[in-house]
Amino acid sequence: MPRAGEQGRWAWIGMFMAELCFGLYWILTQSCRFKVVYHYPFKERLSYRYKDQLPSVDIFVCTADPKMEPPTLVINTIFSVMSYNYPPEKLSIYLSDDGASELTFYALLEASSFSKHWIPFCKKFNIQPRSPSAYFAQQIDVQDITYGLEWLAMKKLYKEMEDRIDSVVEMGKIPKETRDRHKGFLEWNSKVTKQDHPSIVQIIIDGRDKSVMDIDGGRLPTLVYMAREKRPQWSHNFKAGAMNALIRVSSEISNAPFILNLDCDMYANDADTIHEALCFFMDDERGHEISFVQYPQNYDNIMTNDIYGCSFSVPSNIEFAGLDGYGAAPYCGTGCFHRRESLCGKTHSKDYKGEWNVKAKQNADRTIDELEKESKVLTNCIYEKDTQWGNKMGLIYGCTSEDVVTGLAIQCRGWKSIHHNPNRKAFLGVAPTTLDAALVQHKRWSEGLFQIFFSKYCPFIYGLGKIKLGAQMAYSIYLLFAPTSIPTLYYVIVPPLCLLHGISLFPQVKSLWFLPIAYVFVARNACGIAEALSCGDTLIAWWNSQRMWVFRRTTSYLFGFIDVVRWQLGLSKTTFTITTKLNIEDVLKRYEQEIIEFGSSTIVFTIIASLALLHLFSLIGGITKIVLELEFKSLEQLILQVILNLLLVMINIPVYQALFIRRDNGRLPSSILFKSFVLATLACLMPII
Ligand SMILES: O=c1ccn([C@@H]2O[C@H](COP(=O)(O)OP(=O)(O)O[C@H]3O[C@H](CO)[C@@H](O)[C@H](O)[C@H]3O)[C@@H](O)[C@H]2O)c(=O)[nH]1
Numbered sequence: 001m002p003r004a005g006e007q008g009r010w011a012w013i014g015m016f017m018a019e020l021c022f023g024l025y026w027i028l029t030q031s032c033r034f035k036v037v038y039h040y041p042f043k044e045r046l047s048y049r050y051k052d053q054l055p056s057v058d059i060f061v062c063t064a065d066p067k068m069e070p071p072t073l074v075i076n077t078i079f080s081v082m083s084y085n086y087p088p089e090k091l092s093i094y095l096s097d098d099g100a101s102e103l104t105f106y107a108l109l110e111a112s113s114f115s116k117h118w119i120p121f122c123k124k125f126n127i128q129p130r131s132p133s134a135y136f137a138q139q140i141d142v143q144d145i146t147y148g149l150e151w152l153a154m155k156k157l158y159k160e161m162e163d164r165i166d167s168v169v170e171m172g173k174i175p176k177e178t179r180d181r182h183k184g185f186l187e188w189n190s191k192v193t194k195q196d197h198p199s200i201v202q203i204i205i206d207g208r209d210k211s212v213m214d215i216d217g218g219r220l221p222t223l224v225y226m227a228r229e230k231r232p233q234w235s236h237n238f239k240a241g242a243m244n245a246l247i248r249v250s251s252e253i254s255n256a257p258f259i260l261n262l263d264c265d266m267y268a269n270d271a272d273t274i275h276e277a278l279c280f281f282m283d284d285e286r287g288h289e290i291s292f293v294q295y296p297q298n299y300d301n302i303m304t305n306d307i308y309g310c311s312f313s314v315p316s317n318i319e320f321a322g323l324d325g326y327g328a329a330p331y332c333g334t335g336c337f338h339r340r341e342s343l344c345g346k347t348h349s350k351d352y353k354g355e356w357n358v359k360a361k362q363n364a365d366r367t368i369d370e371l372e373k374e375s376k377v378l379t380n381c382i383y384e385k386d387t388q389w390g391n392k393m394g395l396i397y398g399c400t401s402e403d404v405v406t407g408l409a410i411q412c413r414g415w416k417s418i419h420h421n422p423n424r425k426a427f428l429g430v431a432p433t434t435l436d437a438a439l440v441q442h443k444r445w446s447e448g449l450f451q452i453f454f455s456k457y458c459p460f461i462y463g464l465g466k467i468k469l470g471a472q473m474a475y476s477i478y479l480l481f482a483p484t485s486i487p488t489l490y491y492v493i494v495p496p497l498c499l500l501h502g503i504s505l506f507p508q509v510k511s512l513w514f515l516p517i518a519y520v521f522v523a524r525n526a527c528g529i530a531e532a533l534s535c536g537d538t539l540i541a542w543w544n545s546q547r548m549w550v551f552r553r554t555t556s557y558l559f560g561f562i563d564v565v566r567w568q569l570g571l572s573k574t575t576f577t578i579t580t581k582l583n584i585e586d587v588l589k590r591y592e593q594e595i596i597e598f599g600s601s602t603i604v605f606t607i608i609a610s611l612a613l614l615h616l617f618s619l620i621g622g623i624t625k626i627v628l629e630l631e632f633k634s635l636e637q638l639i640l641q642v643i644l645n646l647l648l649v650m651i652n653i654p655v656y657q658a659l660f661i662r663r664d665n666g667r668l669p670s671s672i673l674f675k676s677f678v679l680a681t682l683a684c685l686m687p688i689i
C-alpha cells in the first residue's frame, strides 16, 4: 500500500474496496453450490396411474407487439402447445395480446383452422417438435411412403397459411372478405390503438363443444384470444398485468388447477412435458407443497460459441438446481407450470392436501357469448381497483422482473418450487441476435432485480425466517447484478491507468502476497472453466461469456443501477422494453457467422469503445515506459497489471476490429471512434492520486 503522500494511495484504497466487494459477492455465489438437486420424473407412469383422472391445464401465452413479435412466431408457439400429448378437452390455450392487434387475431383464426390438420398429423406420426416452423426446418429422412406424402401435403398447407398471414401483415390491414368471416373483427370497428381500447375476449375454439373436431374426428383444445382493456390514464403493468388478466379470464372459462405460462417465442419442444411437470404436483409425498415447476429458458438460435452469452448454462444447470436444493427455484417468467391456488395468493398450510382433482369448471349451461361478456368485465382497467391484484394476488406489480419477485413472494408464503432441466429441452425461445438487444435485455433485468432488493421484498428482510438463509443469499446473486457494475468499472479503468503512469497496485512477484492473489486468479478461473465445460459450453463460449460479463457490467448494469437510484429518488418510472424477435437478413447472417453486431451509435457503444481504447493506450504506453526506461525492476512490480491489461485487450479484440477493420454494417460507426478516442485520451491524461 502506497504510504501517505505517495502517488497512487487512493487508487490503491479504491482497489481494495473493489476487491472486497468481489470477495463478498463471491461468498453469495457459493450459496447455491452446496446442495444441487436434479430430478428424474417417471412421466410414463402418470397416465397408468391416473388414467382419465388427469387434471386440466390452462396454457397462457403472452404477446405484446405484432412488429417485434411476428404473428407467425406467436402461432407456432400456439401450435406446439395445442398438440401436446394430453387429452385436448383438458387443455385450454389463452393468448394475451398487449398489442391489441387484429393482425395477431387474424393469425390466431388461421391457426385454429390449420390446427385441425396439424394436431392429428403430429399425433399420428408422433413427430417432434410440434412447432411447424421448427419441425419443417429440420432435416428428415422419410422412409414410410404415407408419412412422406402427408409430410409434403402438410408442409404445403402450412406454407400457404404462412404466406397468407405474411401478406396480411405486410399490408397492415385485414381484407374486407376476411373480416366478414368472423364476428371477432367487429371488435376493431371502433378506434383501437395499442394504448387505448376496450377489452376484447374471443373464444375461437370452444373445447366443450363435441361437434368441433379435427379432420380425424378428434376433440380440440379450447382457444381464446384476449386483449385486456388499455387506457392512457391507467397503468397497465406490462406483462404482470397481462398475466393477472389471463388468470381471471381463464378462471371464468376453464379454471384448470394448473397453469403453464409461456412467452410468445417459447415453443414447446417436447410433447410430453405436461405429464412430466404434473409428476411433481401429483407426487404423494411432496406434491402438495409444490407451487411451481420452472423449466430453464433455452433457445433454438444459439450458435456454437454463443457470442452474446445468452445461453446462461451455468445458472440454469448449476445455480438454479442449487436453489432448488433449498426448495426455492426462481420463477423466470416463461416455461413455468403453476398451481393456480398458490399463484392467486394462497398461503401454504400444514393441512393443505393439494386439491388438484377438483373438477374444473364445466360451464355446461353457458353460451360462448355469455362467457365472453363476463370475461370482458374481468379485464377492464377498473376491475383491479381497490383489490389485492398485483400485490397479494397474482403477479406482483411495479417491477420489470415481475417473475422473480412473484416467485419469491410465493416461496415466502410457505410453498416450495422445482427447477427441472430435462435432457430433451422442454421449451425453446428466440435469443437476442444483436449486441444492443442483448445489453438492453440485461439492463431491464438488472434494473428490475435490483428494484426488488430495495423494495419490501428484499430477500434478507421479507424472506427472514420464511426461506432458508442460503436461498436468500442465492437470490441476492441476481438481485445485485446492477451494483456489481461499480467495482467492475473501477477495476477496468484504474489499474490500466496506473500502469500507464507506472504506479504499482498489486504485490510484486517476489513478495509473499503474490501467492494468494495468483491462487485466487487461477482457482477462480479454473473453476469457472470447469463449470462451463461441464454444462456443455465450449471453451470459446466461456471466453465469450467473460467478454459479455465485462460489457454488461460496464454498460447494462451501470444504467440499471443509475435508473434504480433515480427511481428511488422518484425521478423516473419503470418501463419494459420488449426484446425484438424479428431478424433482418444481413444481421442474421453475421449472427450465424458469430460476428458481433454493433452497428448503432448509442451511448452503450461509446462506453464499450472508450474502455477498449483506454486499455489499448495503457498497454502500449505502459510497456513502452517499462522498455524505454529499461527498468526491469519496475516490470517486476507491474507484471500483474500488464497481465490484467493484456487480458482486457484480448477480450476487446472484436471491438478493435469493429472500430478499425470491419467494413460491414455491423461495425462501429466513425462517430463512435471519434468520441471514444477523445474520451480515452482525456482519461489517460487524468492525474492519479
Ligand atoms: O407489456 C408487455 C410487455 C411484455 N409482454 C410479454 O412478455 C414477454 C417477455 O418479453 P421479452 O421482451 O421477450 O423479454 P425477455 O427479456 O425475453 O423476457 C424475460 O424476462 C422478463 C422479465 O424481465 C420475463 O417477463 C419473461 O418471461 C422472461 O422470458 C413477451 O412474451 C412479451 O410479449 C407483455 O405481454 N406485455
Ligand SMILES: [Mn+2]
Residues within 6 Å of the ligand: 263, 265, 429, 430, 579
Ligand atoms: Mn423473450
